[in-house]
Amino acid sequence: xxxxxxxxxxxxxxxxxxxxxxxxxxxxxxxxxxxxxxxxxxxxxxxxxxxxxxxxxxxxxxxxxxxxxxxxxxxxxxxxxxxxxxxxxxxxxxxxxxxxxxxxxxxxxxxxxxxxxxxxxxxxxxxxxxxxx
Numbered sequence: 028x029x030x031x032x033x034x035x036x037x038x039x040x041x042x043x044x045x046x047x048x049x050x051x052x053x054x055x056x057x058x059x060x061x062x063x064x065x066x067x068x069x070x071x072x073x074x075x076x077x078x079x080x081x082x083x084x085x086x087x088x089x090x091x092x093x094x095x096x097x098x099x100x101x102x103x104x105x106x107x108x109x110x111x112x113x114x115x116x117x118x119x120x121x122x123x124x125x126x127x128x129x130x131x132x133x134x135x136x137x138x139x140x141x142x143x144x145x146x147x148x149x150x151x152x153x154x155x156x157x158x159x160x
Contacts, residue, residue, distance in 0.1 A: 031082045035068065035075060054105075058093030062086045117141045 036042025
């Protein structure tokens with residue numbers, strides 16, 4: 028989005044304002060509104076038409092996964108920070124202990140168990156184990 032705004036508006040206050048508008052729309056109204064905003068821009072040159080088509084294609088393809096208002100109402104985190112922190116907590120704390128070596132399959136099994144435990148879903152594993160016994 029930033030790259031497109033730079034090409035379309037240059038380094039201008041109107042470009043920064045447009046980026047703020049689109050970011051707010053994404054949070055408050057979701058990806059489909061952003062598609063409408065991009066579609067409304069007039070592309071006067073071939074380069075602008077190509078850049079607009081590229082950006083529009085991305086948002087059209089992914090808008091169904093950009094329902095920020097719904098996600099926020101449900102209390103879901105929409106930024107990458109939580110995922111990055113979870114990766115450090117769930118994966119690295121367990122897999123990077125001193126002297127440990129992991130193969131891909133073994134590491135994945137440990138991570139699956141850690142994810143269940145850290146997400147307070149350990150009971151699901153217990154239910155499976157009880158049914159199997």
